[in-house]
Amino acid sequence: MPESPEVQALVDDLGTRLTGREIRDVDVVEFRVTKTRARPLATLTGERVTSAARRGKHLDLAAGTSQHLVVTLGRHGWARYRGADGQGSDGQGSEGDAGDAPPTLVAFTFDDGRVLELTDAGDWVSLGCWVVDDPAEVPAVAKLGPDPAHPDFSRAEFDRVVVGRRKQVKAVLQEQESLAGIGNAYSDEILHAAKISPLAHAASLTSAELGRLFDATVRVVSEAIDAQRGVPIDQLKAAKVAAMRVHGRAGEACPVCGDTICDFSFASTTAQYCPTCQTRGERLPLRPA
The missing domain is CATH 3.20.190.10 (MutM-like, N-terminal)
Structure with a gap:
């Protein structure tokens, strides 16, 4: 998508x-x-x-x-x-x-x-x-929420839509009414950069984790926009795939720690994460109960 x-x-x-x-x-x-x-x-x-x-x-x-x-x-x-x-x-x-x-x-x-x-x-x-x-x-x-790519996007806007939510943070990132423009692929990349489990609930995040998540959200989206600027439109999808660090990389080595990237089921799709970077070494069940 x-x-x-x-x-x-x-x-x-x-x-x-x-x-x-x-x-x-x-x-x-x-x-x-x-x-x-x-x-x-x-x-x-x-x-x-x-x-x-x-x-x-x-x-x-x-x-x-x-x-x-x-x-x-x-x-x-x-x-x-x-x-x-x-x-x-x-x-x-x-x-x-x-x-x-x-x-x-x-x-x-x-x-x-x-x-x-x-x-x-x-x-x-x-x-x-x-x-x-x-x-x-x-x-x-x-109904669109604030856009992390907008130059005026602030920590206050981020906190209003994330802090205290009794919902998996990956779902919050993809919820267009909360944050505009992010889908399955970039939410995987953001959570990996922030070192947060894809199953963590937003309400459970510490102050330090929220800070890392805000920084990663802005950085991942902004850097991807910069990287794809000027790429011919018939090459954009391939450029997106090539730039992914964890999304779509199950079975490959994490570029940060070298652990094997794993799959897990999220809603009606499959997403990816690094156990060492994000879940303290725990392998999540492919389809959580």
Whole structure:
């Protein structure tokens, strides 16, 4: 699932390429993508993109004087470009040529011939698009908590949503109403950097642990955004995977202590941790009782 660092890099790319461009055509291949049925995506035809922004894990393309295209990429959504001649953004052929490439669910054609395709590689449609006057009209955006990547994000904001919560801290980190933009992968990385067990409850954290968790949250997210800035959008997912220290690394050596990274089950997915760094050497059951 794309998280704030990848979405920010995508937003930066879209802003550079599309700002000032007129939307000439909108082709909705999968009708379930449209979440504002009374305001279809085709209403953006003829409008010029004025800016691109990130709202948590959502894209926000402003168009014309008052419209916003808000996009949730969901679990498997992403974006790619192609030219009017079918060539991909790298000039080496469309990124959709490969047989295993994710299908295009919506395509926006611009006045320079470039086509922005929104894709979804999942077995069910998780990509969603809204056309609204204010991004806050999208319920998930309206409920977003503070964003750790924002320069004004403070310890006081962090404490308000974490301290005293009778909930596993990993769940709190991923709860978009508490902290915007973090998902399964970066929550694993944050907890490893903070040396905190993924099963620890927020209410049980000591003052020192809370301090480490705040520092790790800001540092991990900010460093990932910096590292992915300028990476071509078709390489962002691979760059994310390559940068992970524990997430997706089960069976490998921890880069800090050398212990073997382990799996455990969290909600409906699998996450990773280092026993030595995070659980005092204890191997957690794969599926906690």
